[in-house]
Amino acid sequence: MPTIPNMKMNKNDMKVQDPSVRAHNFDEVALGYDEATAIDEAKRCLNCINSPCVQGCPVKIHIPAFIQKVRECDFEGAYQIIANSSNLPAVCGRVCPQETQCEQKCVRGIKGEPVGIGRLERFVADWHSSHSTEKERCAEPNGHRVAVIGSGPSGLTCAGDLAKKGYSVTIFEALHTAGGVLVYGIPEFRLPKAIVQKEIDKLIGMGVEIKTNVIIGKTLTIDELFADGYEAVFIGSGAGLPNFMGIPGEQLNGVYSANEFLTRSNLMKAYKEKMVTPIMKGGKVAVVGGGNVAMDAARTALRLGAEKVYIVYRRSMEELPARKEEVHHAEEEGIEFKLLCNPVEIIGYKNENDKNDPKNGFVRAIKCIKMELGEPDERGRRKPIPIAGSEFELEVDTVVMSIGTSPNPLIKSTTIGLETNSRGGIIIEENTGKTTKDRVYAGGDAVTGAATVISAMGAGKLAGQAIDEFLMKKI
Amino acid sequence: MFKIVSKKILNPTVMEMDIDAPLIAKKAEPGQFIILRVDDDGERIPLTVAGFDREAGTVKIIFQIVGATTEILSHKNEGDYIQDFVGPLGIPTETDGIQNVCVVGGGVGCAIAFPVTQKLFKLGKNVTSIIGFRSKDLIILEDEFKSNSNEFYLMTDDGSAGQMGNVCVPLEKILSSGKKFDKIIAIGPLVMMKFVVQTAKKYNIPCTVSMNPIMIDGTGMCGCCRLTVGGKIKFACVDGPDFNGYEVDFDEAIQRNKMYQEFEKKAREETCNLFKAEVK
Numbered sequence: 001m002p003t004i005p006n007m008k009m010n011k012n013d014m015k016v017q018d019p020s021v022r023a024h025n026f027d028e029v030a031l032g033y034d035e036a037t038a039i040d041e042a043k044r045c046l047n048c049i050n051s052p053c054v055q056g057c058p059v060k061i062h063i064p065a066f067i068q069k070v071r072e073c074d075f076e077g078a079y080q081i082i083a084n085s086s087n088l089p090a091v092c093g094r095v096c097p098q099e100t101q102c103e104q105k106c107v108r109g110i111k112g113e114p115v116g117i118g119r120l121e122r123f124v125a126d127w128h129s130s131h132s133t134e135k136e137r138c139a140e141p142n143g144h145r146v147a148v149i150g151s152g153p154s155g156l157t158c159a160g161d162l163a164k165k166g167y168s169v170t171i172f173e174a175l176h177t178a179g180g181v182l183v184y185g186i187p188e189f190r191l192p193k194a195i196v197q198k199e200i201d202k203l204i205g206m207g208v209e210i211k212t213n214v215i216i217g218k219t220l221t222i223d224e225l226f227a228d229g230y231e232a233v234f235i236g237s238g239a240g241l242p243n244f245m246g247i248p249g250e251q252l253n254g255v256y257s258a259n260e261f262l263t264r265s266n267l268m269k270a271y272k273e274k275m276v277t278p279i280m281k282g283g284k285v286a287v288v289g290g291g292n293v294a295m296d297a298a299r300t301a302l303r304l305g306a307e308k309v310y311i312v313y314r315r316s317m318e319e320l321p322a323r324k325e326e327v328h329h330a331e332e333e334g335i336e337f338k339l340l341c342n343p344v345e346i347i348g349y350k351n352e353n354d355k356n357d358p359k360n361g362f363v364r365a366i367k368c369i370k371m372e373l374g375e376p377d378e379r380g381r382r383k384p385i386p387i388a389g390s391e392f393e394l395e396v397d398t399v400v401m402s403i404g405t406s407p408n409p410l411i412k413s414t415t416i417g418l419e420t421n422s423r424g425g426i427i428i429e430e431n432t433g434k435t436t437k438d439r440v441y442a443g444g445d446a447v448t449g450a451a452t453v454i455s456a457m458g459a460g461k462l463a464g465q466a467i468d469e470f471l472m473k474k475i
Numbered sequence: 476m477f478k479i480v481s482k483k484i485l486n487p488t489v490m491e492m493d494i495d496a497p498l499i500a501k502k503a504e505p506g507q508f509i510i511l512r513v514d515d516d517g518e519r520i521p522l523t524v525a526g527f528d529r530e531a532g533t534v535k536i537i538f539q540i541v542g543a544t545t546e547i548l549s550h551k552n553e554g555d556y557i558q559d560f561v562g563p564l565g566i567p568t569e570t571d572g573i574q575n576v577c578v579v580g581g582g583v584g585c586a587i588a589f590p591v592t593q594k595l596f597k598l599g600k601n602v603t604s605i606i607g608f609r610s611k612d613l614i615i616l617e618d619e620f621k622s623n624s625n626e627f628y629l630m631t632d633d634g635s636a637g638q639m640g641n642v643c644v645p646l647e648k649i650l651s652s653g654k655k656f657d658k659i660i661a662i663g664p665l666v667m668m669k670f671v672v673q674t675a676k677k678y679n680i681p682c683t684v685s686m687n688p689i690m691i692d693g694t695g696m697c698g699c700c701r702l703t704v705g706g707k708i709k710f711a712c713v714d715g716p717d718f719n720g721y722e723v724d725f726d727e728a729i730q731r732n733k734m735y736q737e738f739e740k741k742a743r744e745e746t747c748n749l750f751k752a753e754v755k
Contacts, residue, residue: 174694176512215561238696239696246708252730256699260691360730
């Protein structure tokens with residue numbers, strides 16, 4: 001019974017915490033749709049026959065179908081449709097860059113705003129989580145064992161998909177907590193850890209076994225996993241060592257990589273009172289970089305009590321790679337964007353008269369140079385060029401370098417036959433995730449270097465399919 | 476959870492524990508380290524492996540009580556459990572091609588220096604060991620070193636045991652007498668390693684040092700443990716912890732280790748007060 005679509009040009013707004021309040025707490029910023037708003041938003045979907053939005057989704061969720069269910073008030077039905085394709089709906093509804101994926105392809109976006117697909121996904125996942133009483137079920141075992149390395153988005157997706165097909169899956173996690181970047185990287189105010197834990201508990205309910213504190217490549221090798229009876233291995237070991245700029249002063253006390261800063265706050269919970277893991281709180285903070293991780297670090301610093309937080313980015317707002325929504329939230333919270341600026345040096349305290357001055361060796365300021373944009377490079381991005389003589393100093397106490405990572409080196413160094421490219425990424429066949437080592441597949445940041453949660457999930461899904469096809473053929 | 480199989484007090488501030496961790500015991504080699512978390516809210520701290528029993532499946536750790544975490548750990552007893560224990564991490568100490576070696580250990584660093592000393596001695600290499608402590612009360616592993624070395628020197632800063640002076644005194648004497656080593660392996664406080672390297676350099680003897688910077692994940696993710704080695708950024712957790720001593724920027728490492736000194740001091744005092752309150 002098709003009803004007339006809601007032809008409002010704009011998405012329904014999602015309630016958020018007031019910026020002046022949320023800048024001082026770690027509670028979630030966005031508060032989600034209520035039922036009436038969700039139904040109203042669902043009515044904006046035209047249910048296009050060719051579903052362009054699905055093409056924009058790395059895990060190919062049947063978007064118009066789930067939105068149709070929302071419209072019909074069948075929220076559990078909507079959830080089941082999403083769950084067929086995605087193992088982490090509550091996560092994706094919060095952290096996916098929908099504006100460059102599903103929502104970018106939405107027909108409604110041609111004239112006006114696209115349907116709020118991400119907000120609807122989030123609503124459906126949260127509705128399920130607070131209403132559903134149904135326990136997860138284990139699929140009929142098919143007798144095959146698969147090992148998954150890393151419990152981040154790619155590993156969880158691969159494990160979930162294989163478990164649904166009856167595989168006995170073990171995830172090996174190096175850290176003490178499962179979740180990977182969802183736990184150590186993305187802050188509580190953007191993705192509450194309780195939500196991640198619920199998604200992980202669902203996988204455990206489906207029969208997936210998670211072994212924390214096991215470092216593949218060190219505690220056990222991939223060949224030992226095969227010797228132990230695992231028939232295929234998926235590597236989703238994630239991003240590795242942080243990049244630094246190579247400028248003077250990066251080793252001063254008070255200079256963090258974004259990975260370290262966020263790990264201390266998120267995984268080790270340094271933001272809570274009385275935790276034993278220390279972190280520098282307060283003062284003035286400069287975050288160098290313009291990605292989502294930089295936004296997370298800046299907003300975390302603010303919530304830890306910084307009096308002033310700067311984002312230092314060498315291009316302009318137009319090229320800034322972070323999600324627009326995150327940038328908007330950061331600006332609302334009072335974070336200052338120093339655009340077209342590039343650090344050239346970090347300057348430390350040096351009290352010549354008192355060698356024991358406790359401030360010695362700590363950051364005092366960051367020296368930047370102003371930039372202008374030149375001609376577009378081969379990727380079409382305009383190249384920033386320093387303006388001679390335009391150096392200036394920003395007085396800061398803490399600097400967070402958020403300029404990317406290189407893939408984790410541990411597995412590569414101990415696995416014979418596993419080849420990597422010049423940047424350290426594991427080499428794979430694009431359509432299967434198959435590596436150069438027999439029966440070993442890989443995906444996510446371990447392959448691509450730093451990318452998004454959803455692209456890692458897409459890679460985990462692809463590899464899960466390839467592993468299934470390979471093992472089924474084998475019989 | 477990982478069980479503490481045995482606990483021994485080595486001196487007033489240094490403790491030894493054997494932890495039931497068969498997978499790590501099977502793989503560990505001298506020079507590698509583990510990361511542990513005592514309880515659910517604890518921090519992750521790295522400790523270098525002080526020994527292992529592959530058959531019993533245990534890994535030995537020796538630690539000095541310096542901060543909140545080591546304070547809490549020191550109150551655990553035989554039969555208790557610690558939350559997390561992961562490893563072995565880092566690259567094992569390179570021992571290939573060594574015939575004549577001098578191992579220099581300082582303070583609790585001797586715990587880390589011992590496994591490689593024992594390994595080289597058992598392989599029939601010519602081992603000279605020099606171990607140094609502030610005073611007699613703080614000596615650990617004296618007999619172990621003595622029985623695993625061809626030549627043995629014990630030094631204390633105050634002369635309360637062995638000879639008076641720092642570890643560089645006998646090292647300088649040996650080297651100036653014309654004796655050559657293929658390698659010097661130095662493990663101890665940063666300042667000690669810095670001066671051992673200076674002495675080694677004077678006589679053109681290669682010198683390996685074991686770095687123990689602040690770490691969090693220890694698996695090559697956070698970048699906290701970075702050092703400048705040969706003018707480049709290196710990460711102790713995946714590139715080390717052993718480095719060519721000639722190339723390490725010790726002054727920078729000393730500075731970086733002070734980052735949380737104030738915090739640590741306060742955290743430990745608070746922890747001690749908690750334990751005192753419990754006793755009351």
